[in-house]
Amino acid sequence: KAGVTQTPRYLIKTRGQQVTLSCSPISGHRSVSWYQQTPGQGLQFLFEYFSETQRNKGNFPGRFSGRQFSNSRSEMNVSTLELGDSALYLCASSLEVQGSGANVLTFGAGSRLTVL
């Protein structure tokens, strides 16, 4: 079955612009999470959506937003881009069966954003 698909894979923007990243989860997965990876900072949690509702949110400014559609596909948007927003943005989905143990996330390959 198809994995988590993220588009675009690479993009370059300039300061002040905005960007929208897209994520298609594994079929049947209703939870979608977004993470930011920067050198030396590991994966920092942005937000999580479940059944079109934001369920959890990380410690990022309001310039970072997201949404989930009825087919579980998700988008994240970053407005007024700053140089420090250059990062790999990772989307992950999970099946989330209650009581099944660890919530294992399956990640996409990421969207690498460069802000000039």
Add this chain to the structure above:
Amino acid sequence: DQQVKQNSPSLSVQEGRISILNCDYTNSMFDYFLWYKKYPAEGPTFLISISSIKDKNEDGRFTVFLNKSAKHLSLHIVPSQPGDSAVYFCAASGRSGNTPLVFGKGTRLSVIA
């Protein structure tokens, strides 16, 4: 405040020997701990997990040990292979669905042939 810490940014091991990657955490409410492996230009892939009620979980060459009293876990890879060279992330979470996975900063493992 970092809840999951991987204090070694890098580790080099000879092929065939044991690789030990360490992880410390501060939140005693974590229920599950996971290890992910990441190759360049790919997303992280799940390796192995352990519940907080266990102290060891084994899957082939990979074993994770959990010491709750010390708030410490480790991933053992034996024997190490060149294909194991990657960045390894430790992650932790509360009960499924209620809390997001919290990741460490990663340890880059290099297995030298």
